[in-house]
Amino acid sequence: QVQLVESGGGLVQAGGSLRLSCAASGGTFSTYAVAWFRQAPGKEREFVALINWSGTGTVYADSMKGRFTISRDNAKNTVYLQMDSLKPEDTAVYYCAAGNSGKYYAAPAYPYWGQGTQVTVSS
Helix, strand or coil, X not given: CCEEEEEXXXXXXXXXXXXXXXXXXXXXXXXXXXEEEEECCXXXXXXXXXXXXXXXXXXXXXXXXXXXXEEEECCCCEEEEEECCCCHHHCEEEEEEEEXXXXXXXXXXXXXXXXXXXXXXXX
């Protein structure tokens, strides 16, 4: 059983940056792929980015390419999401999730979730 805790959210102006962290405990975190999802009010949970268990492979949603960077430090059991050039439409609750299903873009594929951290981008 893996427990995940996100942190680093907050209020930032458009064009600014934030770095989110996803800290894991329990289980064998380093064997799982980890993804970030986000959910804005009234919208479905949306795939943001994925990093494989070793950190050698990443996938991004098209709207995040070039602005967001996912990375991990397995020695610290932590995954990061560096978000640059933030836009008001990036406002959402951001969640990290761990799992090893091939459908990396689908929320139901992940058995382990954090509680989320709010990111608000003002215009």
